[in-house]
Amino acid sequence: MKKRYLVLADGTVFEGRAFGADRASIGELVFTTGMVGYIATLTDPSYYGQIVMQTFPLIGNYGVIESDFEGDCCLRGYVVREWCDTPSNFRSQYDLDTFLKNKNVPGVWGLDTRAVTKIIREHGVMNAIICDEVPENLDAVKAYAVRGAVEAITVKSPRRYAAQGEKRHTVALIDYGAKHHIVSELQKRGCEVIELPAGTSAGDILALDPDGVMLSNGPGDPAENVECVAQLRALLGRLPMFGICLGHQLLALAAGGETTKLKYGHRGANQPVRETANGQTYITSQNHGYAVVSDSITNGRVSFANANDGTCEGVDYPELRAFSVQFHPEACAGPRDTMFLFDRFVSLMEEDRHAAE
Numbered sequence: 001m002k003k004r005y006l007v008l009a010d011g012t013v014f015e016g017r018a019f020g021a022d023r024a025s026i027g028e029l030v031f032t033t034g035m036v037g038y039i040a041t042l043t044d045p046s047y048y049g050q051i052v053m054q055t056f057p058l059i060g061n062y063g064v065i066e067s068d069f070e071g072d073c074c075l076r077g078y079v080v081r082e083w084c085d086t087p088s089n090f091r092s093q094y095d096l097d098t099f100l101k102n103k104n105v106p107g108v109w110g111l112d113t114r115a116v117t118k119i120i121r122e123h124g125v126m127n128a129i130i131c132d133e134v135p136e137n138l139d140a141v142k143a144y145a146v147r148g149a150v151e152a153i154t155v156k157s158p159r160r161y162a163a164q165g166e167k168r169h170t171v172a173l174i175d176y177g178a179k180h181h182i183v184s185e186l187q188k189r190g191c192e193v194i195e196l197p198a199g200t201s202a203g204d205i206l207a208l209d210p211d212g213v214m215l216s217n218g219p220g221d222p223a224e225n226v227e228c229v230a231q232l233r234a235l236l237g238r239l240p241m242f243g244i245c246l247g248h249q250l251l252a253l254a255a256g257g258e259t260t261k262l263k264y265g266h267r268g269a270n271q272p273v274r275e276t277a278n279g280q281t282y283i284t285s286q287n288h289g290y291a292v293v294s295d296s297i298t299n300g301r302v303s304f305a306n307a308n309d310g311t312c313e314g315v316d317y318p319e320l321r322a323f324s325v326q327f328h329p330e331a332c333a334g335p336r337d338t339m340f341l342f343d344r345f346v347s348l349m350e351e352d353r354h355a356a357e
Contacts (some may be wrong), residue, residue: 003043004108005078006051006116007144009127013134019083020100020107026136026144027051027076028176029128030289031117032237033268038247038331042078042099043069045153045177046287048219051077051128051145055117060084062100067309070179070332073099074153074219077130078107081200094165101222103204104225106130108282124263125289126219139176149220150246151178154198161193164352172196172210176218181330185342186214197228202234211349212240213245217328220270222249224258224291228252236320240352242345245288251324265289269334270354272307272326282309284327285334291326321348 004018008029008300031053032041041052052075061084063125087095108130127144129135135311155175161183163169168190173183182350186193194208198218205213205240209233212303215233222229232254235241243251249259266286274281294302304314304325314325323345 002278004106004134004321005131006108006268007129007131007138007141008119009138010123012119014111016108016111016134017262018107019097019109021104023079023104023106024129025051025106026127026129026141027204028146029053029116029120030124030125030265030267031055031113031120032287033270034333035269037269038067038118039065039335040070040179042075043071043073044287045071045074046088046217046219047117048074048149048153048177049076051075051079053079053113054081057081057113058084060096061087061181062089063087064094064096065089065091066093070181071151071177072104072264073101073103074283075105079111079113079130079320080107080109080111081286083107083109084163087353096278104346109265109268138282146220150218150225152200153177155195156197158197163192164188164192167192169211170194170209171212171214171308171347172205172208173214173216174198174200174205174247176216176225178216178218179328179332181332182214182216182244185330185339186233189342189346190352191346198225200231202231205231205235206238208240211353212345214275214345215241215243215251215324217245217247217287219246222246222253223263224225225328227354236322239321240345240348241320241322242341243322244347247327248315248324248326249290249292251322252292252297255299255317255320256301257315258293259291260293266306269331273304274307275304278301281336283335284338285331286327288326305342321352
């Protein structure tokens with residue numbers, strides 16, 4: 001099998017074997033610690049512009065199942081220790097190599113992913129290139145940056161999803177890179193969902209007369225999305241709002257907070273989060289490289305904190321009828337211990353409706 005290399009921006013070279021698309025690709029190299037859920041990882045738009053490395057050593061053993069896709073594949077590359085070319089699963093439609101070829105994503109396997117992870121943990125996230133020949137000059141690798149991510153992946157026109165069962169509420173979902181399970185969890189709770197492009201104005205959202213606004217996950221630097229933040233600022237206090245991941249960060253910026261880039265981020269299905277009000281700890285699924293600066297929150301309160309590094313994992317804005325979390329309560333794949341947050345959002349919309357009557 002053909003040799004392929006993972007070359008880090010600092011010049012470190014790892015030799016492996018080729019699979020997936022037959023091309024070179026530069027991206028921001030990140031690692032995720034999930035033991036399962038590689039299908040969700042491969043189709044999570046939050047990984048836009050990144051080369052993703054799985055720390056779990058065997059990937060692909062249950063094949064690819066298209067009904068489990070969370071969105072479009074936006075990866076720049078895929079790195080694994082060992083990939084299974086003969087998956088065994090009654091739901092499997094094809095193997096991982098075929099998926100990567102179909103999506104034009106180059107992959108490399110057979111290298112020491114543990115060693116690469118240790119470098120990233122020590123030095124922080126860095127750029128890398130997947131290639132068949134080691135380049136003599138790494139200037140292009142060093143210069144790469146993830147830019148314009150939300151604009152590149154958001155829906156181009158509104159989409160409507162009917163509620164399951166009796167319709168109770170209408171939710172405007174602003175798509176910054178939304179995972180499909182966010183839509184399905186709202187549908188299960190009797191919500192009609194109107195998915196909107198990230199650039200939709202506050203006026204156009206209010207014209208739809210929704211009962212609440214959902215802010216989705218997504219990729220990139222939250223501070224880059226200046227216009228999105230401006231529209232959220234115009235919406236604050238007008239309707240109940242619930243933000244997840246990038247939506248959490250954008251909501252904080254709209255409310256006057258700040259964000260910062262983490263050394264190597266939180267990616268995986270085993271991130272411990274402590275609820276500040278009662279000390280209860282949940283294991284959560286996460287995928288982000290930026291965080292809200294806790295001390296910058298002035299008109300809300302930090303509701304959840306990461307039990308490992310203390311970073312902000314959630315904010316409540318009681319006077320604005322809004323709240324947000326950094327982790328994924330829909331958690332596909334991952335623990336589903338925080339699903340109650342969707343119920344909380346529905347209750348907030350119901351309280352708002354009763355207050356208006």
